[in-house]
Amino acid sequence: MISRVFCQRRTVLAFACQYRSLHNMRVAGLISGGKDSCFNLLKCVAEDHNVVALANLHPPIDNNGELDSYMYQTAGHEMIGCVAQALGLPLHRRALQGTSLNIAEGYKGPHAGDEVEDLFELIKGVKEEHNIEAVAVGAVLSDYQRVRVEDVCSRLGLNCLSYLWSRDQAQLLEEILACQIDSVLVKVASIGLDPKLHLNQSLSTMKDHLSKLNKDYGVHVCGEGGEYETLTLDCPLYNSKIVIDECETVIHADSDIAPVGYLKVKKYHLEPKPAEFTSLSWADRVKQLPMATSETFTAEFLSRATHSPPLKYVRPETTNLVSEWPEKYKTFVVETENEVFCSLQAEKTGDLVSDTKGLMDRLQEVLAAHSCGFSNLSYVLLYISDMSQFVNINAVYTTYFGINPPPRICVEAALPSTSLFHAQVLCHKDPTLKKTRHVQSISHWAPSCIGPYSQASHVGSNVFVSGQIPFVPGAMKAVPTGFPGQCQLALEHALTVGEVMGVTSEHITSAHCYVYNEEDVAHALSSSYVRSTIPSKAETLCVVVPRLPRDVSAEWHVNFNLEGVVPHTIATGDDDLKKVCTEVGSKMHQSNLYFVFYSAGSIDVNQLIAGIKEVNANHLFVPIPVIKVVSKVEHLTKKYQVACVQVPGYGYGL
DSSP states (O other): OHHHHHHHHHHHHHHHHHHSOOSSOEEEEEOOSSHHHHHHHHHHHHTTOEEEEEEEEEOOTTOOSOOOOSSOOOTTGGGHHHHHHHHTOOEEEEEOOOBOOOOSSOOOSOOTTBHHHHHHHHHHHHHHHHOOOEEEOOOSSOHHHHHHHHHHHHHHTOEEEOTTTTOOHHHHHHHHHHTTOEEEEEEEESTTOOHHHHTTOBHHHHHHHHHHHHHHHOOOTTOTTSSEEEEEEEOTTOSEEEEEEEEEEEEEEOOSSSOEEEEEEEEEEEEEOOHHHHTSOHHHHHTTSOOOOHHHHHHHHHHHSOOOOOOOOOOOOOOOOBOOOOGGGSEEEEEOSSEEEEEEEEEOOSOHHHHHHHHHHHHHHHHHTTTOOGGGEEEEEEEESOGGGHHHHHHHHGGGOOSSOOOEEEEEOOOOTTEEEEEEEEEESOGGGEEEEOOOSBOSSSOOOSSSOOSEEEETTEEEEOOBOOEETTTTEEOSSOHHHHHHHHHHHHHHHHHHTTOOGGGEEEEEEEESOGGGHHHHHHOHHHHHHSOTTSEEEEEEOSOOGGGOSEEEEEEEETTOOOOOOOEEEESOHHHHHHHHHHTOOSTTEEEEEEESSOBOHHHHHHHHHHHOTTOOOEEOOOSEEEESSOOTTOSEEEEEEETTGGGOOO
C-alpha cells in the first residue's frame, strides 16, 4: 500500500510536468561533446527553449582512458570542460560509480549500483540548482539510452527532449553538416575504419567514406551502431572554436578487420569568434539554419493538406443516451482460447480517486479470474464522462502499470449519470508475445505519450495503435488548421507509429475516427486522403463524441494485422428497434461474436436487451454509450446502429 501511494505521488509530479506549457522551457543539455548532443542543443534553441546548463558523466578519476559503457560516450571526456567554455554555460559533472547492471529492454528505477542512478543523481542536482524543466539528449536510434533517460526524467518530473529520435541517419548527417556542426572522430570501432587513418578526421571529410561503408557493410552513417564517436570543435552556439594542438592515437584493440582506437587530446586552445557574431543571441544564430523544426514540420504539412481556419472547441449539446445498466451488464467478459475481452464501468461515489481505484481493482480481479493481469493487456479503451478529469484519472491509472503500459484510446462519452468512465480491454494470455513501443520523449517522430500508455503493442500478427491526435510532435500542440487537416495529421501519426512496428496502410483492419462535430463526419469518411489510405476491406467508422483529449477535432484509432485479416463485422441501422433486434439476433450464430450498439437517440437498455433475448436468449450483449456511430455505408440516416465483432477481434477497438 505504501509503495502504491508513493508511486501515485510521483506520478502526479510527472503528469504536472506533461500538462504545463512546453514553450520556452529551462533545459539542461546532457552532453558527451559529440555531434548528436551538440546538434540537439541547436534543436532546443530552435524550438524556443532556454538551455541554462550542461550535464556530463565521466569515467572514475582513476581511469585515464576510454570507458566501455552501454549508456554513455566517454571518448573525449577530457574535452567536456572546453566544450562548456565554448558554449558559455555552467557544467555539472559526476564520476560514474555504477555499472550496466540492468540491461533489460525496459528500465524503471531505482536500481542500486546501476550507472543510470548516477545520471539520476546528476540531473537531480542540476534541477535543484537551475530549476530546469527538461533534459535534452541526443539519442537517435538507441532505445536503451532513450528509455533510461526518460525514466530519470519521469522520476524527477522533467520532460525529455530528443529531437533527433528516429531520424533517417543519412538525412540527419546531411542536416548536421549543413548546420555547421564541425566534428572530428575521436573513437572508431568498425570494419572499414582505421584508428591510424581516420581519428581526428572531420565528419565532413568522412561523409562519403561512411556512405560507402553503409552501402558495403551496413555501417550506420551516424555511428548509431557504435562504429565511431565524435568531438564537436565548432557549432553555431559556440562563442569560441576549439583547436586541437596535440593529440595521440591509442589502440584499444588491434584487429585486421575492425580495430578499436581512440584519440587522446594532449593540448588544445580556444579561438574566440568575432564580436559581431558572439553578440548575436542563440535564437538569431540558428534561425536561418536549414534544419527540421516544429515550424518547418507545420509548414510542410499545411502545404500538402487541406487547410482551413482552426475552430475553437464548442461543447455540443448532449444528453445521457443510455439509461442505467442492469447490474449483470456492468461487467462483461468474453474468453477465447488465447484472449480475454472485458468491458466494465466505474460508478460515481463523489471521490474520483477512489472510484478510479475501484474500477482498476475490479478489472484486476476479473482478469485474475481468467489467469491474466495488466501485463497481458493488448490495448485499453476508456470512455470518460468528463474529459476535464483526464489528468486526475491518469494519475491513478498509471500506478497500476510497470515499464510499458498498454496502448490506449480515450474519449469523452455521454455515459449514464452514475458512471465515471467505461473501460474495455483486450488481453492475450501469453504476455511474452507482446512487444511494446513506448516513447515519452518529445521529438519530431510522432507525438510523445501524453498519458500512461504506449504508442503501440505488437501481439502475434496484430498491431494495436493508441488513439492518435493531430499534434505537431516537436511542439506537442495541435496543428493550427481546421478539421480536414487535423483529421489527416492524426491518421498520418497512426501510420508513422505502425511503420516502426512493421506494418503499413495495407495491413489496416479497422480505422475509427472520433469527432465532436457531427458536420465533420462526411469528410472523415470520404476525404481523398482517408479513401486512399484505408483499404476498402477495412472496417471504417466515425463516432461522434462530446469531447476529445486537448480539445482537438479528430482522433484516429487504427489497428493492423500482418496477415491482412479483417474482423467479421456488420453495420445495420433502422428506426425500428424491434426490427434491429431481430436482424441482430438472427446473426448471433457464433458464440465468439459480441455486438456493440450505438444510437442517435435515447436507448431503453431493458427494452434493447429484451428484444435481443427474444431472438437469441443465450447471447451476451455489450451496449456502448456513445452519441452516434456512422459507417462508411450507413451515413446519418438511421437511428440505431449495431456492429458485430468477432472476438479476438483482430484489433477491433470498440
